[in-house]
Amino acid sequence: MVKRGSSIGFFGIFGRSEDMRRLDEALRDAGLHxxxxxxxxxxxxxGLMTSEETPEPPPAAYPSVGELMAFCALGGELFAHENGEVRLAAVTRRMETALEAGEGRDAEIVLLMLHAKLIHPALVDRYDIRAESEG
Incomplete structure (x- = not known):
């Protein structure tokens, strides 16, 4: 659940909240506008970055979330072009670990990107990513 202080702004009158600015910066740093x-x-x-223990995500949490979101959206080839092979290898390991575990923050980010239709088709095919409904 998103904490109450998160704000996307309003017609440029009210500013964006710090958490939204940090995520925007993390996305930019990972090559995704x-x-x-x-x-x-x-x-x-x-909201996925928060918990009862950490209702305010620490600044250090944003880069890894932005990186995984960028990887999901850009796919491996463009992500590597923007970030290099070393960073690609690291985020690929995170993706594989998240998909294998099926739970945890990284898995939730991947699922979020899938449901938002923001995950690159090559990644969907490569990892056979799909959402399964229970019941």
Missing amino acids: PAQVPEGVKLAAV
């Missing part, structure tokens, strides 16, 4: 991600998806991502 923040405008490519709908505000609702970013709010949900910030």
